[in-house]
Amino acid sequence: MSPISIVIPCFNGAATIARALQSCLSQPDVAQIIVVDDGSTDASASIVRTYAMHDSRIRLLQTARNGGPARARNWAALHAGTPLIAFLDANDEYVPGALGPALDYLAQHPGAAVVRLDVEFVGFPARLNQHPDFARHAAVLSNTVPSSLVMRRSVFLALGGFPMDEVFRRHGGEDGALSWALSEIFAQHRLTDAKRVRMHYHDGIHAEKFMNIQMGFAQVDPPAGDETLNASRAFLDAALANLRQLQAVERVSHAT
Structure with missing residues (x-):
């Protein structure tokens, strides 16, 4: 089974980053946990440093100013030294043993580029989680949000990572754009036998905005x-x- 690196973008996540890190440390086969402190003004970086003092797998990267989660994730992925990467937001957490089945799936399906974890949406308003269409929209988000994503690092880099266009900084949606590309080019399998990652509600969360629109x-x-x-x-x-350019280069290299 290939080792994996977990990427966590963090902006003013002092209230939740310890929970996220604890959930990562409980996962077997984790080689690296790369946290990007994206210009935080709270104690996020200090908390990560404290954890890193006790576990060498944790690495802290810092930006001088906030550049958004897409840029933070992409920068961290460049520093990952494993063939597989997973993404976890600082507000979210893995359940114990969450990554093992994903690693097994990718090992058993060498042609698969990506696998998704099923998401449990914790603390969301009752008008959403009691809506008759909640399960359908939750499934869409489980195929979209970064915290569900486990994939091959080579594929992530070949695609260009998460898009960093300014339009996504204003409106969100960079995770949806990457999901669209993954679905169109590779297909995305989701492990639906159990909830393996918890997305915790907080004010301004994009998942709430998506559901508010979808539910009217x-x-x-x-x-x-x-x-x-x-x-x-x-x-x-x-x-x-x-990808076409990479395939063309590969054909030329094989021909020579």
């Missing part, structure tokens, strides 16, 4: 929706172009 509690802003869709389509086109 809010309306999408047409210009923002169009901008995000166009940026996502452009990312998909660029990802396909990257």
